[in-house]
Amino acid sequence: MTQCVIAMMVAMPRWDPCAEERLREAALELFLEHGYENVTVAQITERAGLTRRSFSRYFADKRDVLFAGSERLPAVLARAVRHADGALSPFGALLAGLVEVAGELADQAPLAAQRRAVVGASPELRERGRTKFAAVTDAVADALRDRGAAGSEATLLAQVGVAIFRTALDRWADQPDEAGLPGRIREAAAELAASLGTVDFAALPLP
């Protein structure tokens, strides 16, 4: 957005700038008005002042228009995990990374709420949302392997970390309070640890 405004002040190009951003805004508006399934790509491009063909230049498919902007989260989280205090265990580094990134995410809350509403109403979009979270999981698992976690254990820990993150996000979105997102993460992780502590693994039945 900021980049776009600056570009407009510097020069007035022949075609309107910020095509991608206008597409995203048009799509969000239309989805909120009529629901995802009832909106065609043609309607989106029309409202944005572009042709049907231009849509494909910016987004791989219709679903992607809602998730653009979240491509960086996997890399950002992976970086935070990699750069966490070297003395921490893999899971400790994971939690520290989550908390760090959560602090930077706080200002994106309003937009996230709108997107949340649209995505939640469409099975097709919820499916794509899971893919986006899976990309985060994969990136985090790679980072944990760099810190010495074994292959499949890194994947397991990454999945658990992302689950904690999602839980914290949900609770924070439902009732934001002074604790903030980082506090919610710590809370969810502590709850999980307590739950795991209730189980005596040796007592589980075996085949």
Place this chain on the structure above:
Amino acid sequence: MTQCVIAMMVAMPRWDPCAEERLREAALELFLEHGYENVTVAQITERAGLTRRSFSRYFADKRDVLFAGSERLPAVLARAVRHADGALSPFGALLAGLVEVAGELADQAPLAAQRRAVVGASPELRERGRTKFAAVTDAVADALRDRGAAGSEATLLAQVGVAIFRTALDRWADQPDEAGLPGRIREAAAELAASLGTVDFAALPLP
């Protein structure tokens, strides 16, 4: 399959019976031969001796043809969790349910391996696979709520339980050994508990 054979012995209808199953078999064969993206619905229905239009009666879309048959897993797992020993904590019941169902799943290994190969090769199918796992997570979370777990904590525990289940499945598929799937579940859960134990939650930085 069994139902189909019996039906054929009872009567010989004008059109071949077991259309759904033939479609699933034809699809799996074609996907293995040419790859998911290079197979059209028309080719599948042709091999199954049907028309393209009939495909829609059985499957909501092309992806679904590979995942049909897994619709019952959510209900089966949820039932196992609900019926676990009443003295167990929510997470204890979750693990007990996973172990119980894992024992019954062992005989489906060969088919699962083929499906695994096809799904793993296509991003589109991996996306749908995540949706199927999400259905399991939702059902398990409901069961945990019935056992008294709070709303969002039930969701968190369910996600973690499914992550343990997936890890165990992956390891078991990669190298099946005498421990069996239930043993792998216990192993993954114990690993996770150990990892969580390494973290001092009070030491995590707060905003």
Place this chain on the structure above:
DNA sequence: GTCTATAGGGCGATAGAC
């Protein structure tokens, strides 16, 4: 930018099963 293949679905026709 234009064009085509394909997915997905609406509707009615049809042909056996009952």
Place this chain on the structure above:
DNA sequence: GTCTATCGCCCTATAGAC
């Protein structure tokens, strides 16, 4: 007759090839 599974032809929209 009714019921049910299938087909055939229609259309729209997506996605990708040219």
